[in-house]
Structure formats: structure tokens, C-alpha cells
Amino acid sequence: MNVSHEITLLVQEIQRLGNKNADGQTSVKFGVLFHDDRCANIFEALVGTLKAAKKQKVVNFQGELLLQGVHDNVDIILLEN
Template sequence: MMGTNSQSTTTETEGDVHAPVQCSNDTAVCIASVKGLKENWQKWSSEHQQYQKHNPFSHDARPSVVAPQTRQDDYGRPLQGSLTEQRGKDAHTHISREVQELCKVIRNIGELKDKDGDGSGSSGKVITVEFGKLFEHYVTISNKLVGILIRARKQRLVDFEGEMLWQGKDDHVVITLVNRNLD
């Protein structure tokens, strides 16, 4: 008894909608559906190969892949106008606000001292605060105090000894607000 077994397959139509096709003795329908699947697979494969030619992380070593030049001004920067560039600008703005807030907190809770620390007063005055005191006041504002301090030091707004500050261990490290307009 031939022709009693039937299989159900899925094909993609032009609108990418999966429509079931019944395969039975009518092999023309099955061949048409397999042919459609093969064409769709070939199309995807060709598109993927083209994409991989431009992917710098692909193992496809084609000369058409343009390697980034380290001496270019835009090396390591996102494409202009991209969402990545916008997110970077937004993050920079956010961090700048946090650094400004940190400097305000140091001004409010810090103590005015001689800049050179020897009491001669020859170098002017600076505002200083110990890390432990700053941590107690600042922890309710942000949980990223150490990272913001490092960023502020990189911008030459504050100064302190050591690379990293640890709560408890470095509570007595003096943080100096570097600002010439304190008087």
C-alpha cells in the first residue's frame, strides 16, 4: 500500500511565513518545498559570507578586510553618529557630574590646611579630608567612591597617596582637593 504515509514539512514563503506542506505520493510538492529551503539556505549563506568578509574578528583573511590603523585619529573610537558614540558621550557627562559632586562633598566636609603641611603657609591653603570620613559621608550618594576618586585624580582635581583606597585599611589616607580658587 503505497501512498498512505504522509509527512508534514515546513517551507518559507516570500514573506518569511512558515506554511505547512503535506508530502505524500505527490513528490512535486515535496521537491518544491526542499528547493525553497535550499534557496533560502543559499541566500543566508551568501549574506553571511559577505558579512564575514568585513568582520575584523573573522578567520577569513581576505585582503578586502581593512585593518584599523593605530596612527589614525579615530582609532579606538566609535563611528561618528552611532549609538555607541552617543552612549559614550552620555557616560562621560554622567561621570563628570559625579566628579563635580565629589568635589562639592570634599569642600563641605573637608578642613582648610596649609598646602605644604609644614605650617609655614608659604604655599597657600588647601582643603583636605581623610578617606574614612569621606567614605562615611559619600556612601549614601554613590557606591562608586573609589572609582570616582581615581577619575578625579586623573583630571587633577584631587590628590592622594597610593593607587587604590580600601575601606578600613586606608581610612587615614588624606585626600587633598586641588583647587587654586579657595581663598
């Protein structure tokens, strides 16, 4: 899969699993994405896809690298719908 296609899939999964925050943006916890069975089947490297999406300003989250367990409560915010 190419990166832009994976980012498109990531946006769809964030919309499926996320909720609107106070600013009207869709956000989801990293742990919710990481532990979702559908996401596990779609993304070989979820963390890499998130990093690429952040670099392209599609999503935003605190930090550079998210690790399962440690960063499960970090919000991933969708910047474009």
C-alpha cells in the same frame, strides 16, 4: 550619572567635610568620606570616582586604590576649588 557630574559632586562633598591644610588646600580623610551617610547615598563607587578625579588632577592622594579600613587616614586633597 556621568563621570564629570560625579566629580563635581565629589568636589562639593570634600568642601563640605574637609578642612584647610597648611597649604591652604581643602583636604579630608578617606574614612570621613567613606563613612559619611550623604556620600554613601550619592556615590555608587566612591573609590572609582576618586580614581577618575585623581586622573583628571582634581584631587590628589597617596597610592592608586583606596580601601576602607586600611586607608581611612589617607588625606584626599582638593587641587581646585
